[in-house]
Each structure stands twice: as C-alpha cells, then as structure tokens.
Amino acid sequence: MVVVVGAGATGLGVAWDLVLRGVPVTVVDAGDLGHGTSGRFHGLLHSGGRYVVSDVAAARECWQENQILRRIAPSAVEDTGGFFIEGADEEGDFAAEWVAGCRAVGLPVSDEAPARLRGLVPEVRRDLRRVFRVPDAVLEGFRLLHLLRRNIVKRGGVVLTHTRVARVDMTGGRVVGVDMEGPGGRDRIACDVLVNAAGPWAGTVSQLYGDPIPLQLGGGLMLIFANRHTPVVVNRLSPPGDGDILVPHQSVAIFGTTDVRQDDPEPPPVTRAEVLRLMASGRAMFPTMDSWRVLRAFTGVRPLYQPADGKGEAGSRRVTRDFTVIDRVRDAGVVAVVGGKFTTFRAMAERTADVVARQLGVSAPSRTRTQLLEAGVSRAADSNGPVVCECEDVATAALAPMTAEPLSAWRTPTWLAMGPCQGTFCLHRAAGLRRQRASAAHVAAEVGALRTERDRGFTSVLWGANAQEWALNRAVRAESLGEALP
Amino acid sequence: MTPGAVTVVGRGPAGLFAATLLAAAGLSVHVVSSSSGTLPLWSGRFNFRDWDQGMVVDNPWDWWMEHGEQHFVGGTARARWRRLWSIWRAVGQQLGMDSAIPERNRWTVTPLGRRRPVFWTPPWELALDRAPVAVAVVGLEGLLDFEPELVADGFQGPGAVRTLRLPWPPDWHRGWNTVRWGAFLDTGSGADWLEQQLVRALGRGPAGELVVLPQVLGLSRTDVLHQRLERRLDRLVREVGLAPPGLGGMRLEARWTAWLLSSGVQMHHGRVRAIRDAGGITLTDGRPVGEGPVILATGGILGGGVCLSADGTGVDAIHRRLLGQLAEGDDPARALQWGLVLGDGGVAGRQTAGCDPDVHGDGGAVCLWTAAEAVDRVVPGLVDRLSRIGTVEVAVLDVSVRGPQTHKEAQRV
Ligand SMILES: Cc1cc2nc3c(=O)[nH]c(=O)nc-3n(C[C@H](O)[C@H](O)[C@H](O)COP(=O)(O)OP(=O)(O)OC[C@H]3O[C@@H](n4cnc5c(N)ncnc54)[C@H](O)[C@@H]3O)c2cc1C
Ligand SMILES: Cc1cc2nc3c(=O)[nH]c(=O)nc-3n(C[C@H](O)[C@H](O)[C@H](O)COP(=O)(O)OP(=O)(O)OC[C@H]3O[C@@H](n4cnc5c(N)ncnc54)[C@H](O)[C@@H]3O)c2cc1C
Numbered sequence: 001m002v003v004v005v006g007a008g009a010t011g012l013g014v015a016w017d018l019v020l021r022g023v024p025v026t027v028v029d030a031g032d033l034g035h036g037t038s039g040r041f042h043g044l045l046h047s048g049g050r051y052v053v054s055d056v057a058a059a060r061e062c063w064q065e066n067q068i069l070r071r072i073a074p075s076a077v078e079d080t081g082g083f084f085i086e087g088a089d090e091e092g093d094f095a096a097e098w099v100a101g102c103r104a105v106g107l108p109v110s111d112e113a114p115a116r117l118r119g120l121v122p123e124v125r126r127d128l129r130r131v132f133r134v135p136d137a138v139l140e141g142f143r144l145l146h147l148l149r150r151n152i153v154k155r156g157g158v159v160l161t162h163t164r165v166a167r168v169d170m171t172g173g174r175v176v177g178v179d180m181e182g183p184g185g186r187d188r189i190a191c192d193v194l195v196n197a198a199g200p201w202a203g204t205v206s207q208l209y210g211d212p213i214p215l216q217l218g219g220g221l222m223l224i225f226a227n228r229h230t231p232v233v234v235n236r237l238s239p240p241g242d243g244d245i246l247v248p249h250q251s252v253a254i255f256g257t258t259d260v261r262q263d264d265p266e267p268p269p270v271t272r273a274e275v276l277r278l279m280a281s282g283r284a285m286f287p288t289m290d291s292w293r294v295l296r297a298f299t300g301v302r303p304l305y306q307p308a309d310g311k312g313e314a315g316s317r318r319v320t321r322d323f324t325v326i327d328r329v330r331d332a333g334v335v336a337v338v339g340g341k342f343t344t345f346r347a348m349a350e351r352t353a354d355v356v357a358r359q360l361g362v363s364a365p366s367r368t369r370t371q372l373l374e375a376g377v378s379r380a381a382d383s384n385g386p387v388v389c390e391c392e393d394v395a396t397a398a399l400a401p402m403t404a405e406p407l408s409a410w411r412t413p414t415w416l417a418m419g420p421c422q423g424t425f426c427l428h429r430a431a432g433l434r435r436q437r438a439s440a441a442h443v444a445a446e447v448g449a450l451r452t453e454r455d456r457g458f459t460s461v462l463w464g465a466n467a468q469e470w471a472l473n474r475a476v477r478a479e480s481l482g483e484a485l486p
Numbered sequence: 487m488t489p490g491a492v493t494v495v496g497r498g499p500a501g502l503f504a505a506t507l508l509a510a511a512g513l514s515v516h517v518v519s520s521s522s523g524t525l526p527l528w529s530g531r532f533n534f535r536d537w538d539q540g541m542v543v544d545n546p547w548d549w550w551m552e553h554g555e556q557h558f559v560g561g562t563a564r565a566r567w568r569r570l571w572s573i574w575r576a577v578g579q580q581l582g583m584d585s586a587i588p589e590r591n592r593w594t595v596t597p598l599g600r601r602r603p604v605f606w607t608p609p610w611e612l613a614l615d616r617a618p619v620a621v622a623v624v625g626l627e628g629l630l631d632f633e634p635e636l637v638a639d640g641f642q643g644p645g646a647v648r649t650l651r652l653p654w655p656p657d658w659h660r661g662w663n664t665v666r667w668g669a670f671l672d673t674g675s676g677a678d679w680l681e682q683q684l685v686r687a688l689g690r691g692p693a694g695e696l697v698v699l700p701q702v703l704g705l706s707r708t709d710v711l712h713q714r715l716e717r718r719l720d721r722l723v724r725e726v727g728l729a730p731p732g733l734g735g736m737r738l739e740a741r742w743t744a745w746l747l748s749s750g751v752q753m754h755h756g757r758v759r760a761i762r763d764a765g766g767i768t769l770t771d772g773r774p775v776g777e778g779p780v781i782l783a784t785g786g787i788l789g790g791g792v793c794l795s796a797d798g799t800g801v802d803a804i805h806r807r808l809l810g811q812l813a814e815g816d817d818p819a820r821a822l823q824w825g826l827v828l829g830d831g832g833v834a835g836r837q838t839a840g841c842d843p844d845v846h847g848d849g850g851a852v853c854l855w856t857a858a859e860a861v862d863r864v865v866p867g868l869v870d871r872l873s874r875i876g877t878v879e880v881a882v883l884d885v886s887v888r889g890p891q892t893h894k895e896a897q898r899v
Contacts, residue, residue: 272798272814279796290796386628386660395660396630428597428729432633440599440639447598462818463796471788471822472527472730478844480528480729482602484540485819485845 002356003028003178003191005165005205008038009141009342011197012148012159013349013368014356019157020371021357021364026189027157028180030164032409033145036199038342039412040267040300042222042256043247044233045069045077045139046343049084049109049132050240052101053094058322058344059105065344066135068369072346075375076144080248082136082233083117087284088127094238095130102134109134121230123286136233138247139342142412147373154374161409163187168194168208168334175209175333193356196336200265200301209334213326216306219268219299221278222256223461226293226420229253229286236285243281250392251419252295255282259302267299270460293465295420296457305338323348327355335359388433389426391419396433403437407446408453422454424473428481448484451477455486488865490514492832493766493776494783495758495804496791498523499532499849500835501783502742504857506577509749510875511868516776517746518767520757522739523789529701529727529734531611532574532854536591536603536847543847545590546605550851569869570854572883574606576875581741582709583608587883590615595640595698597632597728606850610712611734612698612724617643620695622688625651631664631728632700646692652683667702668733677704677711681718688719701725701733708737745876752776758784758804779864781832783857786825791837800824809839819845832860 002018004011007029015025029035048062070077086095102109114128149159163182168175177190196213198205206213228248236244242258258278262268275297282289305324323340325348337352350366357364385396392415402410407430410416416430417423427447435443462470477483491514494505501517502525508515535546543549551564571587578585591603592613607613621641625634634649641647655670656679662670670676688697703711703725715723727734747753754776756769766776782804784791793803798812800821809824825839834856836843841856843849858869873880 272796272812276796384660386630386662388630425729429630429633431598432630432636435599435633435636435639440636443636444598444600459818461796462821463794467787467794467818467821468790470818471786474819474822474844475524475527475788476729479533479847479849480596480727480732481598482596482600483598 001026001189001191002193002195002360003165003189004195004197005029005178006036006197006199006201007033007145007149007159007161008036008197008199009145009148009345010038010199010337010340010348010352011195012145012152013345014195014197014337014352015152015157015159016148016373017346017349017353017366017368018356019152019155020367021353021362023357023360023362025152025157026191027152027159028163028165028178029159029161032161032412033149033159034142034412036201037300037302038141038145038199040298041141041342042245043139043141043249043254044245044343045137046341047082047134047136048105048107049082049098049102049134049136050235050245052105052107053097054240055322056101056105058341059101059107061322061344061347062341063105063107063135065347066137068346069139069343070137072368072371073144073147073373076140076147076373078138078140080136080138080232082134082235083112084132084134084235084237085114085117085124085128085285086130086237087125088129090129090238098237099132107134117234120232121234123229123288124234125285125287130237132237136235138233138249140249141342142415144373146413147375150376151373165205165208170209170332173329173332191333193333193335193359195352195356196334197352199338200303202303202336202338204265206336209332211329211332211334213336213338214306215338216304217262217265218259218302218304219262220257220259220302221270221274221297221299222254223275223278223282223297224295224457225253225255226295227251227253229292234285241281243278244285246282246285255289262301265301265303267301270297270299270457272460275461291464294461294463295466296422297461298457303338325352325355327359333359388429389414389416389419391421391426392416394426399430399433403433406442407431407434407450411450417450417454421469422458422473423450424469424476427451451483452486489765489778491516491765491776491778492781492864493518493778494781495519495767496523496783496785496789496835496837497743497753498783498785498789498835498853499525500785500837500853500857501781502739502746503577503853504781504783504832504834504861505746505751506742506875507573507858507861507868507872508865509746509751510872511865513865514777515746515751516754516766517751518754518756518758518769518775520755520790523785525735525739526732527730527735528732529607529611529725530732530738531594531604531607531613531727531734532850533603533843533847534591534605534851536605537845542603543591546848546851547589567855568883570858571606572880573858573869573872573875574854575883576878576880578606578608579878580876581738581745583738585609588613588615595637595726597637597700597726599636599639601640603847608734608738610703610708610725611701612726617641617645618694618696620646620692621648621698622691622695623647623649623698624684624687625649626667626700626702627651627654628658628660628662629664629667629700629702632726637698637726650687652680652687655679663731664700664702664728664733665705665731665736668705668736671702671711672704672707677707677714680711681715684715684719688721691721695721697721697723699723699725701728703733705733705736705740749876761804779832781834781857781860781864782826782837783834783860784837786836786841787822789836792821792824794821802826828856828859828863832864834860
C-alpha cells in the first residue's frame with residue numbers, strides 16, 4: 001500500500017500513475033480536493049513560452065505536457081491559444097532572444113499583426129510593437145482534479161478528503177503506517193511507501209518522518225474579473241515578472257500574478273496595497289482595467305526546494321530547476337515531490353511513481369502518457385432538474401450525488417456559488433437540498449463556513465459594481481435570510 | 487418660501503415615500519432614477535428596529551425613545567414617530583394594504599428557517615406574536631427557494647408543525663423562478679390549480695392551523711387569490727418573504743408607482759450627474775430634468791449613491807464629495823455607513839450617514855423618517871400639515887407606548 005499525502009494535482013497524479021501500474025494507493029488530504037495551490041492557481045496550461053529564456057528545460061517540459069494533457073484530459077482543457085505582446089515602450093530586445101528560445105525548444109510560434117490581436121481583444125493596449133501566437137491553453141483545474149479522482153477511484157484507489165496525516169510511524173528506519181485525523185476521528189493505515197505531495201506544506205509533512213525539507217515559499221495574488229474580456233491567453237513579452245498574464249475562464253478572466261516571500265504555507269490574506277500593485281501592472285497591458293468589474297481576489301502559494309548549498313542533495317533528483325523528487329534517506333520508504341507547475345503534474349508524477357515503483361520492486365512502466373482520463377457525466381447532462389445556481393447553471397441533478405457531503409464540498413465539482421453573485425442568490429437553495437440529509441444545526445454551520453470562505457476573496461476587492469454586489473449579498477444574508485453577520 | 491416643485495433622485499422606498507408626501511401636499515414632483523430601487527429585491531415588510539448589539543429589540547417604539555438621540559437621525563419625539571407611522575398606514579391603505587401598525591416587534595421565519603423580527607408587513611406576509619398552535623409549511627416541487635423542511639425549523643416550539651410539498655403544475659419546467667411562479671398564479675388556471683392542490687394536500691388539518699407558503703401568490707392579483715385561499719381553506723394563509731427577487735416588493739413598487747403617476751408625479755429615467763443651481767438636476771447625457779429643490783434618495787453603496795474606488799475611498803456619487811477612506815485591514819462594512827448627513831440638504835434613505843439597516847434592522851424607520859426630514863427641509867412644516875394621502879385620511883394612531891424598555895434575552899443567531 002502506498003499512502004500519498006496531498007490531493008492536489010501532484011498527489012492525485014502520482015496516485016493515478018500508481019493505480020495504472022497495479023499498485024494499491026490511498027490519497028489523503030486535509031481539506032477538499034484542490035484545498036492547496038491546485039485550487040488556487042492561474043489556470044494556464046503553459047505552452048512553455050513563458051520559460052523559453054529563463055528555464056529551457058521547464059519550457060520544453062511544459063510544451064511536451066501541454067500536448068499530452070490535451071490528449072488525455074480533453075474535457076479539462078480549453079484550446080484558446082495564447083499571445084505574447086510587446087508594448088512599444090518595452091526596453092531592450094527581449095523579443096529576439098525569446099523567439100530564438102522558442103525555436104530551440106521546438107515551440108511553434110507565429111508572428112502576428114497587432115491589429116489581429118486587437119480584433120480579438122479590443123481592450124488590449126494600442127501601441128503594440130510585436131505580437132506572437134503560441135499554443136497556450138486554459139486548464140480547468142478543478143475539473144482535472146475531479147477527473148483524476150474519479151478515474152483513480154474507478155480503478156480501486158482510495159481518496160480521503162478532510163483527513164489530515166497527523167503522524168508517520170517509522171519503525172526501524174522505515175515507514176510502516178500513518179495516523180490520520182478525519183471526520184470519523186483518528187484512524188491508521190499501514191503502508192510500504194509514503195509519498196509527500198503536500199505542496200507548500202511539504203516541509204511540515206517532512207518533519208513527521210524526520211527528514212525536514214527546506215522550502216522557500218512565495219505567495220501569488222490573482223484577480224478575477226467578471227466577463228471574459230479576451231478569448232485568448234494574453235502574456236506580456238518580457239522577462240517573467242509580476243502581473244503579466246490574463247487568462248479567460250468560462251465567463252470570467254483571471255489576471256495575475258505576484259510572488260511575495262512568506263514563511264507560512266497557508267495562502268496569505270489579500271491586501272489592498274498588493275491589489276493596487278497588481279492593477280498597476282494590469283493597466284500596462286489593458287489600459288481600461290480600472291473600469292473592469294472585479295469579482296474576487298485570491299492567493300496561492302508556490303513552494304521552492306531550497307537545499308542549503310549542496311548539503312542534503314544526495315538522493316534528490318533535480319529534474320529541472322522547477323521540481324525535485326526527494327528520497328534522501330535510503331530504504332525509508334518516503335518519497336517527496338516539490339515544486340513544478342500544474343501543467344507538468346503528470347511528468348512530475350511519473351518521475352515520482354518511478355521511484356516508488358522501484359522501491360516496491362514493481363516493474364510495470366508508467367501509462368499516464370497515453371491513458372485517457374475518462375470524463376463522467378457531462379455538464380450538459382447534469383443540467384437536469386430545477387436550477388440551483390443561475391450564474392453557473394448548476395441544477396439539482398448535478399448536486400444530487402453530493403447531498404450527503406457538507407456544502408463546502410459541492411462548490412468545486414459544480415462551480416456552485418463561484419459565479420458573479422458569489423452565492424447571494426443560491427446558497428439558501430443549496431442549504432434546502434442539504435437539509436434533506438443533515439440537521440438544522442449542521443446546515444447553519446455549513447452555510448456560515450461557506451459564507452466566510454467566499455467573503456475572504458470578496459472583501460478585499462470592493463470597488464465599483466463589486467461593492468454594490470457585496471452590499472446586496474450582505475442585505476440578503478442579514479435581512480432576507482436572517483443570518484448573523486460576521 | 488414654499489417651492490412649487492421638487493425633484494427626488496431615486497425610486498427606492500425612501501424616494502417613493504418622499505415623492506408621496508410631496509404629491510399628497512399638492513406639489514409638482516419629479517422623480518429621476520437610473521434604475522429601480524431595492525424594492526423588487528425584497529418582500530416589502532418595513533422594519534423599525536430589530537437588533538441592538540446583537541440582541542433582539544422587543545419594543546422598537548421604546549427603543550427609539552431611548553436611543554434616538556444617539557442615532558443618526560437625532561432625537562425624535564414620540565408624536566413625530568406616531569405621525570409618520572399614521573401617514574404610512576394611510577399610504578398602505580391607499581395602495582390596498584390595510585395592515586395595522588403594531589406596538590411591538592413580531593417575528594417571521596426566513597427561507598433558511600431562522601426567526602427574525604418584523605414590524606409592519608403587508609397583509610399577505612407572515613408576522614406572528616406567538617408560536618401558532620399548528621402550522622402547515624407548504625412547499626412547491628421544484629421551487630428551491632423555499633424548502634419546507636428548512637423553513638419548518640423556524641417554527642419549532644409548542645405547536646404542531648407539518649411540511650407538505652405540492653407537485654409540479656402541468657407546464658412547469660426547470661427554469662421557473664419565483665417571478666414565473668407569480669405570473670402563473672396570476673392566471674385563472676394557476677389560481678385554480680393552487681386552490682385544488684392545497685385543498686387536497688391539507689385535508690382537514692388541526693384546528694387553528696396556519697398555512698405558510700412561499701411568497702409567490704401572484705404579482706397583480708394577490709389580494710384576490712389570498713382572500714380566496716383563506717376562505718376556501720378556512721385558515722390563515724401567509725407568505726414567507728424569499729431571497730431576491732422579491733414578489734412582495736414588486737407588488738408594492740407596482741402599486742406605488744401607479745398611484746404616484748396617477749397623482750401627477752413625473753417619472754424620469756436617467757443617471758444624475760449634478761444638481762443645478764437653478765433647480766432640478768442634470769443627467770449624465772447633459773439633459774436638464776426636473777425643477778425646484780432636490781432630495782437625494784440614492785441608496786448609499788447598494789443603491790449607487792456612494793461609490794467606492796480601488797484605493798478604498800468612498801465619494802458621494804453626485805457631489806463627488808469624499809465621505810471616507812478604508813485603510814488596510816479595515817472592516818469594509820464601515821463604508822456601508824458612509825453617506826451625507828441630514829444637514830446637507832434633502833437626503834433620505836440608505837444614503838444617510840450612519841445608517842446600516844442590515845445590522846440594525848431598521849430599514850422602514852430609516853426610509854420613513856429620513857424621507858420626512860428631507861421633505862420638511864425643502865418644504866417646512868409639510869409633514870405636520872398633511873391630512874390625507876390620496877383618498878385616505880391620515881388617522882393619527884393610538885399607539886400606547888409602555889416603558890421601560892424591554893430587551894428579549896435572545897441572541898441573534
Ligand atoms: C499564484 C500561482 C499561480 C500559478 N499558476 C499556474 C498556472 O497558471 N499554470 C500552471 O501550470 N501552474 C501554475 N501554478 C503552479 C501550480 O498551481 C502548482 O505547481 C500545483 O498546483 C501544485 O500542486 P501540488 O499538488 O503539488 O500542491 P497542492 O495543490 O498545494 O496540494 C497539496 C495538498 O496537500 C494537502 N496537505 C498538506 N498537509 C497535509 C497533511 N498533513 N495531511 C493531509 N493533507 C495535507 C493540502 O491540503 C493540499 O491539498 C501556480 C502557482 C501559484 C502559486
Ligand atoms: C435584499 C434586501 C432585503 C431587505 N429586507 C428588508 C426588510 O426585511 N425590512 C426592511 O425594513 N427593509 C429591508 N430592506 C431595505 C433596506 O433595509 C433599505 O431600507 C432600503 O434598501 C433603502 O432604500 P433606499 O430608498 O434608501 O435606496 P434604494 O432602494 O437603493 O434606491 C436607490 C435609488 O437611487 C437611484 N440612484 C442612485 N444613484 C443615482 C444617480 N446618480 N442618478 C439617478 N438615480 C440614482 C437608484 O437607481 C435607485 O432607484 C431590504 C433591502 C434589500 C436589498
């Protein structure tokens with residue numbers, strides 16, 4: 001038995017790889033699916049264009065995985081294409097270096113007329129020097145996570161959410177089991193190998209088995225705007241920096257991001273100063289951004305493996321500058337994987353699963369490169385029954401399988417309460433459905449928890465029409481529904 | 487000098503009430519607004535004072551007498567309040583809603599099954615002063631805004647509570663929201679369907695049973711349907727106000743606007759940019775509209791009267807006057823209390839500085855009191871002189887206010 005800590009893209013990816021090799025796996029996550037960075041990222045399926053100058057290996061890997069993900073998870077990828085744009089005031093000739101980098105990586109890139117991009121994205125700045133098209137795409141993170149879980153479970157794997165790994169039992173220098181705390185209390189599973197895929201918490205988890213991983217953490221801020229604003233991904237053509245990518249997602253667009261050092265693995269609170277800083281870089285690409293209707297702000301945390309000068313490097317494979325598979329202690333049965341991108345999760349998982357398989361003496365090779373992740377019921381088929389959430393067209397049929405779970409678990413599989421109204425017009429309906437399965441006290445607590453979660457991203461971006469939406473949200477809660485206000 | 491004409495900006499409850507007072511006094515009134523106010527979003531019940539620091543206020547009349555001084559509207563005399571509610575009662579009667587003005591707060595149940603205080607309600611809406619001996623909470627299949635089991639949680643007490651669900655009507659489909667339900671029940675076949683279903687589902691039931699329905703009893707023929715159901719079922723029938731859209735508020739707004747128009751009030755559509763020195767206002771497209779002094783009833787952040795910018799500053803949308811600044815880490819709810827103060831001229835409703843009906847539960851008091859203040863400011867003494875609203879005489883209420891102030895020891899949950 002292999003226990004994977006973390007149900008983000010990486011952990012689920014490792015589990016998927018292992019079940020396809022016939023290895024029994026249990027994935028354990030302290031929160032819901034996507035509780036970590038995988039539920040708080042920008043949603044870009046990188047073409048690699050962003051890294052062709054700074055990190056060629058990462059760029060190559062992005063391009064390769066970009067093509068693989070389109071094949072194995074078509075339902076989670078929207079092939080929008082992307083553009084890199086160079087403003088007339090950009091200094092130096094980064095563009096030449098960048099084009100050469102794309103060639104070296106083998107990334108198909110075409111020189112386009114700025115007018116063509118303006119035709120697609122009228123709000124982009126007018127004075128563009130050069131514009132290039134690349135095969136960027138949009139990655140529907142939550143959909144991919146749920147797809148992975150469904151396929152893992154279908155092949156006999158187990159995914160436990162809301163369950164925290166609290167202790168790792170090492171006997172004779174080898175992992176033999178883990179103690180977990182879940183909704184049903186404490187529990188224990190025996191295991192032969194433990195995979196630490198805890199993202200920003202990988203350092204914390206590594207302390208449980210006595211081999212602390214030094215991590216450097218960076219928080220990144222993203223802003224969600226109502227309306228798509230662009231049908232394609234738009235990147236600023238300059239060395240990677242803050243606030244230089246706009247990604248369309250369904251009916252919204254996400255702009256990001258920043259990178260601020262922090263010590264805590266938890267996502268940092270959004271500050272107004274940081275929002276203003278991000279908006280300032282946004283205006284450099286989209287001069288009218290101030291007048292866009294903002295919906296939410298959210299942050300995610302990047303972990304970066306930081307070994308102290310060569311020390312502790314033995315046994316760790318730095319696959320690119322980007323991610324690392326660590327099994328430093330011989331025969332301990334513990335493998336950690338840190339860093340990387342959502343785009344490259346499969347490759348990271350394959351390398352990690354290779355190490356695990358070797359430790360278990362399993363010779364079956366990875367099959368994730370070609371194995372289709374089968375989508376379940378489509379969203380269209382789910383649209384049966386009365387409408388619960390109008391923003392995202394979530395109907396009762398989509399929620400019926402979930403009514404036994406707490407309301408917080410309904411959100412990401414269906415997008416409930418994640419549209420422009422942030423639950424103002426629908427949360428009470430979800431509460432009504434949930435009441436058929438849970439006590440009044442439970443429902444009240446779950447409604448409160450979901451409100452708190454939504455508020456976090458709401459209250460930091462209160463300007464213009466979003467301030468009105470927030471005031472309405474508050475009036476509905478207090479006056480129409482009689483909820484206590486925070 | 488009394489002006490012959492007044493311009494009111496905003497047609498939420500505060501703007502409509504101000505226009506009503508002016509029109510009833512025979513002035514020429516212009517109402518200018520960029521969109522409809524909040525009325526279509528709620529049920530149209532008017533709260534007076536529900537909560538004080540998280541505690542439920544039992545007797546809001548007493549509360550105002552005790553705390554009016556510190557409140558944004560300043561101290562106010564019992565006689566003044568009585569007069570305003572007497573006028574409101576006459577407005578209700580004129581609009582076909584003859585509901586008494588209560589002496590104490592009553593309570594209702596929300597779609598989340600929570601009890602909350604209510605003060606004045608239209609005749610169709612639930613307002614109780616004690617737990618009913620028996621309740622039947624009746625939901626409609628497919629109307630997720632009103633889940634009978636959840637609503638019934640709010641009635642738990644000594645009485646018998648049962649929940650029922652009526653099946654889908656023949657041409658129902660998944661897109662039916664409350665407004666669509668209302669339109670269906672406005673039709674003859676819809677009303678027949680509801681009556682038959684209720685008779686069949688409820689049976690005889692226990693004596694004194696109260697029937698509680700979601701607020702979907704039509705938009706334009708509510709009174710007829712409501713009375714018909716009560717007669718046929720031989721029970722009290724009451725609606726529970728739902729989350730937006732609110733059919734109760736829509737009914738109120740439709741009746742109110744129709745009456746104002748028939749009284750000669752002129753309604754204009756447009757966004758106001760500035761107040762003209764010569765009287766009236768200027769719209770964003772440059773057109774001058776209205777005449778005379780101006781009353782702003784622009785509804786604070788919610789109504790669009792106060793604008794927040796990304797840097798945390800809030801300005802009055804028309805005067806562009808700075809009202810406040812949120813610093814990093816400030817609770818943004820503070821900004822909901824930003825607005826103009828009464829001394830700034832005619833300002834009414836949620837736009838009034840210091841008011842936050844979500845926290846205080848005083849939306850009705852705020853709208854009535856500030857609208858009357860604003861009107862008196864542009865036409866001194868008008869409110870005290872008013873003797874009728876349309877065809878209805880203003881009969882001064884006999885509200886026996888008793889002290890001392892009593893708070894129920896109930897937390898707001
Ligand atoms: C701001 C930002 C933007 C990004 N944008 C992009 C992008 O556009 N495209 C892209 O490809 N990549 C992007 N990335 C990178 C990408 O999001 C991450 O590389 C990826 O999501 C990491 O996934 P993970 O599974 O390794 O970690 P996580 O998703 O963080 O998963 C770790 C999980 O471990 C769980 N856990 C922790 N401790 C315990 C415990 N003790 N017991 C049980 N469970 C535990 C957590 O609950 C969490 O769910 C972005 C990253 C950031 C920070
Ligand atoms: C969901 C909800 C539930 C509620 N429930 C209750 C309740 O149970 N009990 C209760 O007593 N009260 C309730 N209220 C009412 C609330 O408490 C306030 O009292 C009420 O919303 C205030 O109304 P208002 O007239 O001040 O402003 P609004 O109704 O917001 O009206 C503002 C008006 O000003 C106009 N306007 C703004 N700026 C301009 C401009 N520049 N140019 C032209 N026009 C402009 C708008 O178009 C609008 O017509 C509820 C409100 C809501 C939203």
